[in-house]
Amino acid sequence: MEIYSFGQRLIREAGQFIRNRMTEAYTIDKKTNPNDLVTDVDKETERFIANRIQEKYSDHQLIGEEYKEHSIENTDGVVWVIDPIDGTINFVHQRANFTISIGVFIDGKPHVGLILDVMNDVLYHAHAGHGAFIDDSRLPQLKQTVMEESLIGLNPKWMLKSGIGEPFMDVARQCRQTRSYGSAALEFAYVAAGRLEGTIFFRLSPWDFAAGIVLIEEVGGVVTNALGDPLSILKKDSVIAGNTNVHQSIQTAFSNNEAFVKHRQDSYHI
Template sequence: MVTVILHEIDTYAKQWIKEAGERIRESFPKTLNIAAKSNPNDLVTNIDQETEQYFIEKIKGTYPDHKILGEEGYGDRLEKLEGVVWIIDPIDGTMNFIHQQRNFAISIGIYEDGIGKIGIIYDVVHDELYHVLKGHGVFLNDIQLSNLKETSVHESIIALNATWVTENRRLPSDLLAPLVKEARGTRSYGSAALEMVYLASGRIDAYITPRLAPWDFAAGIIMIEELGGVATNLRGGKLDLLNQSSLFVAKPGLHGEILKKYLKNGQW
């Protein structure tokens, strides 16, 4: 994709995500229609659905040959990442949106033949727009973010849900307990998109989770890699952008330390 077209797509995507954010803010005083998806804690609202449909209308009306992979299922059914694909989470952190009306974000990753070109994450309530055009740096609104610096576990704040250090079906409950004890601190924000931009902006140092969908991390990993960070699954392997995957993103150096010492290079 030529640079001129990329800049045009980037401009449209930022405009649409801002407009979608305004629509979401306007919805705050209204009653939500809430439904459960795969389980009682996997929630979706009419605002999630309407926001995804809004993006589809804008994208298909402007770029009819582009494909869309969206959380709410209104986009295309994809088996390959061929051509230009928009990977969209209309509200990442729906439970926070419902309970708090904050700590959620809109996330858009734009890929060409499987390569991340544009990543945009919008913290709607705080009006913080994180964006990257591959090769041109990562920005928070108009401020360019610095490359990520190496750090150690003892100096790090790790984003990690408490679920993963208690008995669960995905990880040995004692696997990450030593990391929690030795890190400077842990946090859990309830939105993968926000946790990744907090890493990009230096507010945390790593984020670990054993289960995410592509729309949760598609935009964030473009930013983290642009800043010199590392994005893999929990075994250190390549991320799957079409299916659920574990996710481990961290500052350089720290990623290798945690993978080797605490995640044991996936030998579990």
């Protein structure tokens, strides 16, 4: 319980840190490609969060997106998985619609999930076995839905990728409508809150999905990779999340697609 309440205070303080920092200038850099942005604020916020955790819990492990030294080799003990800004493109272009995502795992098992919608200061939070909440309101268990009546998080860019676009189109055809919010963690929070019935992403990193797993599982939802295998906080993977029915329908669309299954075997972890 102490980690949970400390984490909630910390993520709110980090949100305030970002909102204050946004009143001053910051630099925008490109990482692996021209659309992979990072700012001083991403880096400073990760340092802010990591320093606080290390001051309080010197024996905990830590993974974060922006610093190589924030990485781990095993999942032993308490591991904090941090995305200081999830949705950096939204942060830069919109100055809104981005989150801080913090997941805490103990010996590889989900323990606490915290996703802060920074500009609205709304916190989605869960403690394994104790339920999930938006601020002070407890979230109900997810309802089962059919694809035809489901709203699905899906980035249309993935449909354009050769070899793997087809199952995305299949999901888009089956569902009522698609949405793409630009922050994976925000979409996971929306699935937990029943605002999306499911969502799908490729090549996410542990800091994108760690907190989301805790929140969604706490309301009876399912989170796996595209072929239905469990996720690990040690590696990148594709992610499907949703209520049980919707999760199964999306997984079937991917598992039945031979080109996708082969592509996955042959190349990177998608």
